[in-house]
Amino acid sequence: MRGRISAIAAAVVCLAWPLGWSVHAQDLPSSSSSSPLPALGDAAAQELSPMAERRLGDRIMRSILRDPDVVDDPLVLEYVSQVWTRLLAAAKQRGEIGPELEASHAWEPFLVRDRTVNAFALPGGYIGVHFGLLAMTSTPDELASVLAHELSHVTQRHIARMISQQSRQSWVSLASMVLGILAAGRNPQAAQAMIYGGQAVAVQGQLNFSRDMEREADRVGFGVLGSAGFDPSGMAEMFEHLQQASRLNDDGSFPYLRTHPLTTERIGEARARLGPGGWRAGTALNTNRDDAIWAQHTLMAARSKVLMDTRSISLQNLSSPDVKKGASALQTVAAYYTAGIASQRSGDVAHGAAMLNQARQAARGLPAGQQPIVERILTLAVTDGQLLSHQPSEAAATLNRELAENKAGAHVDARPELLLSAQIALSLPEGRAQQSAWADAAARLQTHVSVHPHDAAAWSTLGELWQRLGEPLRAVRAEAEATAALGDLPGAIDRIQGAQKRFRQPNAADVIELSVMDSRLKAWQKQQREDLREEGS
Numbered sequence: 001m002r003g004r005i006s007a008i009a010a011a012v013v014c015l016a017w018p019l020g021w022s023v024h025a026q027d028l029p030s031s032s033s034s035s036p037l038p039a040l041g042d043a044a045a046q047e048l049s050p051m052a053e054r055r056l057g058d059r060i061m062r063s064i065l066r067d068p069d070v071v072d073d074p075l076v077l078e079y080v081s082q083v084w085t086r087l088l089a090a091a092k093q094r095g096e097i098g099p100e101l102e103a104s105h106a107w108e109p110f111l112v113r114d115r116t117v118n119a120f121a122l123p124g125g126y127i128g129v130h131f132g133l134l135a136m137t138s139t140p141d142e143l144a145s146v147l148a149h150e151l152s153h154v155t156q157r158h159i160a161r162m163i164s165q166q167s168r169q170s171w172v173s174l175a176s177m178v179l180g181i182l183a184a185g186r187n188p189q190a191a192q193a194m195i196y197g198g199q200a201v202a203v204q205g206q207l208n209f210s211r212d213m214e215r216e217a218d219r220v221g222f223g224v225l226g227s228a229g230f231d232p233s234g235m236a237e238m239f240e241h242l243q244q245a246s247r248l249n250d251d252g253s254f255p256y257l258r259t260h261p262l263t264t265e266r267i268g269e270a271r272a273r274l275g276p277g278g279w280r281a282g283t284a285l286n287t288n289r290d291d292a293i294w295a296q297h298t299l300m301a302a303r304s305k306v307l308m309d310t311r312s313i314s315l316q317n318l319s320s321p322d323v324k325k326g327a328s329a330l331q332t333v334a335a336y337y338t339a340g341i342a343s344q345r346s347g348d349v350a351h352g353a354a355m356l357n358q359a360r361q362a363a364r365g366l367p368a369g370q371q372p373i374v375e376r377i378l379t380l381a382v383t384d385g386q387l388l389s390h391q392p393s394e395a396a397a398t399l400n401r402e403l404a405e406n407k408a409g410a411h412v413d414a415r416p417e418l419l420l421s422a423q424i425a426l427s428l429p430e431g432r433a434q435q436s437a438w439a440d441a442a443a444r445l446q447t448h449v450s451v452h453p454h455d456a457a458a459w460s461t462l463g464e465l466w467q468r469l470g471e472p473l474r475a476v477r478a479e480a481e482a483t484a485a486l487g488d489l490p491g492a493i494d495r496i497q498g499a500q501k502r503f504r505q506p507n508a509a510d511v512i513e514l515s516v517m518d519s520r521l522k523a524w525q526k527q528q529r530e531d532l533r534e535e536g537s
Contacts, residue, residue: 048160050104057106057124059531062487065456069113071131072457073307074416075377077111079300080129082293083144084109087151090228096155096220105154109147115308117242119146121153131308136241140297141225141234148221148228156220158213222273236270243267295370298330299377302338310345318342321355329365333374336362340381349388356382372409376402380416383424392427396437399424415458418448422461426468438468449481456485473503473513480520489528496521 048056064070088107091097105125112118114130121127127150137143153159218235226232306318321339323332336359343352356378363374379402386395399421402410410417422445425437442465449458463478476499484492496517506514 050101050157050160053157053160054104054106054124055530057122057126059534060122061110061124061126062489065110065485065487071111071113071307073111073303074419074457075380076131076134076300076303076307077109078415079296080109080111080134080143080147083140084127084147084151086228086230087144087148087224090224091151091155094223094227096152096224101155101157113308113310119150121150121158123159125154127151127154131304134301134304135308137238137297137301138241139231139234139237140293141231142238142241143234143297144228144230145221145225145232145235145238148225148230149217150221151224152217152220153213156213156216158217162213218269222270233274236267236274239267239270291369292373295330295333295366296373296377298334299337299374302334303341305338306341306345312346315342315346319346319348319351319355321358329362330370330374332362333359333366333378337378337381340385344381344385344388349385353382353385356385372406374409375406376409379406379410380420383420387420387423387427390427392424392429396421396424396428413444413448415448415455418444419457419461422465426461426464435469438465441465442469449478453481454485456482459485473499473506473510473517477513477517477520480517484520484524489524489531493521493524493528496524 084107088097092102107125109127109129112128112130115132115135116130117133117136118130119128119133127147129147133146134143137146222232222235225235306315319339319342321335323335327335336355340352340355340359343349343355360375360378363371363378366374379398383395383398383402386392386398399417403412403417412418412421422441425434425441428434428437442462445458445462445465449455449462452458459478459482463475463482466472466475466478476495480492480495480499483495499517500514500521503510503514
C-alpha cells in the first residue's frame with residue numbers, strides 16, 4: 001500500500017515533499033524591490049475547474065482511505081490539523097484562497113504510516129503527511145513550512161495548470177496513472193503497468209513544468225508561513241535537516257536533469273528570503289521556547305516515531321528511553337513518552353506505565369506554559385494503558401480527573417477525549433453506570449458527527465453504542481456512514497438497503513431515521529453512478 005500511496009503522489013504531478021520543494025536564488029526579488037512576483041496561478045487557461053478537481057480528489061481518496069497505512073491517530077491528526085488551520089486562515093487573509101476555491105475544496109490533511117520524510121498534495125485540497133516527516137521535524141515552524149508549501153500547490157491550482165499547459169501527453173499520463181491507482185485494488189500488477197507506462201510518456205514535460213510550480217509554491221508558502229505566525233526561518237532549518245539526512249545519497253550529480261535543485265541550493269535560497277541576519281535571528285528565536293505548541297510538537301514527533309513503524313523489532317528498540325546527557329526537561333519527557341507508547345504498542349503495558357510515570361515526573365520541570373498540554377497528552381496515554389490492561393473504571397476515573405483539573409489543557413469535546421471516553425464507556429462492566437455512560441457517549445458523538453459528518457471513527461463508535469443501547473436502526477445508519485466515510489460506497493449502500501428491507505413496519509421514531517437514510521442512499525447511489533460513468537469514459 002505504501003507504494004500505492006506513493007504512486008498517487010507521483011501521479012498527481014510530482015508535487016511531493018521533500019523532492020518537490022525547490023527554489024532558485026536568482027528567482028528572488030532583490031531586497032530593495034517592493035513589487036511581488038506575478039503568480040502563475042493567475043494564468044487564464046485552466047481546463048480543470050475547482051469542482052472537477054475536487055471530484056478527482058474525492059475519487060482518489062475513496063481509493064486509499066480503507067487501507068491500514070492511512071492512519072487516524074486522533075492526537076497526531078489533531079495537531080497537524082491545528083497547524084494546517086492556521087495556515088489556511090493566513091492564506092485566506094492574503095487572498096490566496098478565494099470564495100470559489102474555499103467552497104469547492106476539502107482542505108483536509110491525512111496521515112500515512114511511512115518512515116520516509118514526505119508530504120504531498122492531492123487534487124481538491126487533500127494533503128498527505130507521512131509520520132516520518134513529523135518524526136524528523138524539530139519545531140512546529142519546520143512542519144508548518146512543509147505544509148505551507150503543499151498548501152500553496154493547491155491554492156495556485158498547479159494540478160489544473162499542469163493538465164492545461166502540458167498538452168495531450170499530460171492528459172494521457174495523468175489519466176493512466178490515476179486510473180492505475182483506482183484499478184490497483186482489482187489487479188495490482190496491471191495497475192502498476194498502467195501507472196508507470198503512462199508516467200513514462202510525459203515525464204520530461206512534468207520535470208520542466210514542475211520547476212516553475214515548485215518555485216511558486218516556495219514563494220507563496222514562505223509568505224503564508226510568516227502570516228500564520230510561524231517563524232519563517234523554519235523553512236531554512238527544514239532544508240538543513242534534509243541536507244544532513246540526504247548527504248549520503250545526494251552527491252550533486254547531473255543537476256540539470258534533476259527535477260529539483262540540490263539541497264544546498266535550497267538552503268541558500270531559504271536564507272536569502274530571510275534577509276540580512278534573518279537566519280541568525282530565527283535560530284536564536286528557536287532556542288528554549290516555552291510555548292505550548294513547542295511542547296505539543298515535540299511529543300507528537302515522538303509519537304510519530306512510534307507510529308511510523310509498528311513492527312515488533314522497531315517497537316522494542318524504542319521501548320528503552322534515550323535520555324541524552326544534558327537533555328532539557330521537554331526532551332526528557334519526550335524520551336520517556338516515546339518509550340511508554342512503544343511499550344504499550346508492543347504489549348508490555350506495565351513497562352509503558354512505568355515510562356509514562358517517569359515522563360510525568362520530568363514534566364514538573366517544564367515552564368508553566370507547557371505543562372497543561374503535556375499533562376493532557378501524558379494523561380491520555382496513561383488512560384490508554386489502563387484500557388489495554390482491562391481497567392475501564394480506572395481509565396474513566398483518570399480521564400474524568402484530568403478533565404476536571406486541567407481546564408487549560410483538556411477539553412471534554414475535543415476529538416481525542418471524545419473517542420477515548422466512548423471506548424471507555426464500551427468497556428465498562430454491566431450496571432447502571434454502564435448504561436448511563438453509553439447514553440452520554442452516544443449523545444456527544446451524535447453532536448460531533450453532525451458537525452464532522454465524514455469522521456469514520458466517530459460514526460463507527462457511535463454505531464456500536466447505538467447497538468448496545470437497543471437502537472438497531474440508528475446503529476445501521478452509523479455503520480453505513482462510517483463505511484461511506486472510508487470510501488466504500490457499495491458497502492454503505494448495501495447496509496441502507498438491508499435496513500429498508502428489515503424495517504418494513506417502522507414506528508414513528510424509525511420513520512424519521514429511515515427518511516434520513518433514504519436521502520443518504522440516494523446521494524451515495526448518485527455518486528456511484530458518476531464514478532462508473534467516469535470509469536466508462
